[in-house]
Amino acid sequence: MKNQLQLIIIALFCGFATYAQVDSTQVDTTIVQPPKAWKLKALFGLNGTQSSFVNWNAGGRNNLSVIGFISASADYSKNKWQWKNNLELALGGMKYLDSTGRKQGLQKTDDKIDFATNLGYKFADKWYASFVGGFRTQFMDGFAYPNDSVRVSTFMAPGYANFALGIDFTPNEHLSVFLSPIATKMTFVMDDSLANAGAFGVKDAIFNSNGDVVSAGKRFRGEIGAYFKLTYNKEVFKNVNLKTRLELFSNYANNPQNIDVNADMLWTFKINSWLSASLNWTLIYDDDIAIRDAKGGVGPRTQFKSVLGLGLSYALKNFKEQ
Numbered sequence: 113m114k115n116q117l118q119l120i121i122i123a124l125f126c127g128f129a130t131y132a133q134v135d136s137t138q139v140d141t142t143i144v145q146p147p148k149a150w151k152l153k154a155l156f157g158l159n160g161t162q163s164s165f166v167n168w169n170a171g172g173r174n175n176l177s178v179i180g181f182i183s184a185s186a187d188y189s190k191n192k193w194q195w196k197n198n199l200e201l202a203l204g205g206m207k208y209l210d211s212t213g214r215k216q217g218l219q220k221t222d223d224k225i226d227f228a229t230n231l232g233y234k235f236a237d238k239w240y241a242s243f244v245g246g247f248r249t250q251f252m253d254g255f256a257y258p259n260d261s262v263r264v265s266t267f268m269a270p271g272y273a274n275f276a277l278g279i280d281f282t283p284n285e286h287l288s289v290f291l292s293p294i295a296t297k298m299t300f301v302m303d304d305s306l307a308n309a310g311a312f313g314v315k316d317a318i319f320n321s322n323g324d325v326v327s328a329g330k331r332f333r334g335e336i337g338a339y340f341k342l343t344y345n346k347e348v349f350k351n352v353n354l355k356t357r358l359e360l361f362s363n364y365a366n367n368p369q370n371i372d373v374n375a376d377m378l379w380t381f382k383i384n385s386w387l388s389a390s391l392n393w394t395l396i397y398d399d400d401i402a403i404r405d406a407k408g409g410v411g412p413r414t415q416f417k418s419v420l421g422l423g424l425s426y427a428l429k430n431f432k433e434q
Contacts, residue, residue, distance in 0.1 A: 153429040154184035155380065157390060159421025164209075173213065179204030179222050179421055181390075183355065183378065185345070187285075192234040196288070198343075200226040200376075202392075203251055204419075219257055222419055223250040226376075228357075230288065232280050242280040244290055244341060246359075248272045249300075269303035270312040274361070276339040286346040295339030297361050297372070299400075300332055307331050313400025333400075337363040351382035370399035370412075380425070388425035393418050 159179045165172040181202040188195040204222035207213060227247045232240030249272070254265035278292025301307045301314045307329035310316025317329040340360040347353045359374040379391040396415040403413040 149188050149190040151187045151189075151429075151431045152185070153427070153431075154182065155425060155427045157181045157183075157380075157388065157421070157423065157425040159204075159390065159423035161421075174209040175206055175213070176209060177204065177206035177221060179419065181222075194230075194232045194234070194240065194282070196230040198226075198228045200224060216260065219260075220252055220254060222417075223252055223254065225249050225251060230280065230290070232282075238281060238283050240280040240282060242278060242290060244274075244276045244278070244280075244292065244339075246272075246274045263303070263305070264311075265306070266303050269301045269306045271300035271302065273298045273300070274339065276341075278339070286344060288341075288343045290339075290341040292339040295337055295361065297335040297337065297339075297363070298332065299335075301329075302331055304328070311401075313398070335361075335363045336365065337361055337368065353380045353382075354378075355380075367399060371397075372399065373397040382425070386424055386426065387422075389420075389422045390425075391418075391420050 157180065159181075161177050162175070163172065164174045179202065181204075182199070184199045186197045202222045202224040204220070205218040206221050207218045208216065225248065229245050230242055231244075232242035234240050249268050249270065250265060251267060253263050253267075255262065256264050274295065274297045276290075276292035276295035278290055278294070281289040299312055299314060301312050306312070307314055308317035308325060310329055312333075314333045315330040317325050318327040320326050338361070340358075342358045343356070345353075345355045354377070356377040357375065359372075361372040362368045362370075363372075373395065375393075375395040377393045381389040381391075383389065394415075394417040397412065399412045401412060402410050403415070404410050405413055
């Protein structure tokens with residue numbers, strides 16, 4: 113896994129560097145020009161940090177970290193139809209440069225595959241009847257460091273898919289507020305050991321007295337409930353862009369008062385045509401996921417991640433920001 117992660121990060125860096133060296137004046141825009149009804153936008157970023165310590169009284173470990181990300185959207189609007197698509201990819205790792213770190217190898221710091229789509233038909237001013245779908249998972253195995261011998265997650269374990277029919281209020285191209293009384297949330301755990309352990313809310317395995325599996329754990333869990341989604345994407349100040357999303361889900365059949373939350377906020381700060389800074393906050397709460405905290409307690413917990421980066425970025429778009 114560690115070697116795979118290193119190869120993927122190196123490939124992402126090389127692909128980004130190669131792409132950045134392309135002379136756009138040599139591209140035949142008559143071929144790649146999309147239809148006018150489409151608005152396409154993509155932000156490619158590669159952030160890194162390096163820390164070293166010599167006789168540093170406060171302590172610390174020499175380390176090197178790299179995070180690559182892609183944030184892309186493809187929006188279609190014509191007559192009374194609109195179709196919005198968004199893709200978020202991120203992968204990063206850290207390597208400690210001391211003797212212990214060299215044995216541990218590369219440790220994952222960020223890992224995300226997140227796709228969302230929204231197809232709507234306008235039935236009134238700023239109002240759409242919409243179908244919304246989404247998919248989330250990760251690229252690589254995940255471990256609860258410093259223990260790197262037991263996987264706690266992997267590709268499609270978990271994997272999440274959701275589909276919903278409802279009403280979408282879109283006052284402008286930057287803001288969307290969607291509400292659905294009929295939605296489904298599907299959880300996939302496509303790994304035997306994690307499924308048998310009942311990870312991420314699936315039904316766990318049944319074992320006999322010898323510890324052998326009598327009935328394997330389920331790899332799938334389906335839920336029906338109500339769904340709310342808010343998205344906002346705009347350059348709020350000059351060279352400062354805010355992209356945020358809030359998703360809420362309530363399971364009608366099991367503790368509907370316990371709302372699942374998935375919130376994501378990405379700030380990007382453009383320094384010049386190549387350099388940028390980014391700040392990403394992610395908050396997740398799922399009543400069906402049992403997490404062991406620092407005190408040893410096990411149960412539903414609020415998950416929070418903050419990633420601050422400074423590095424290279426390159427944006428592509430076929431339209432001018434409003």
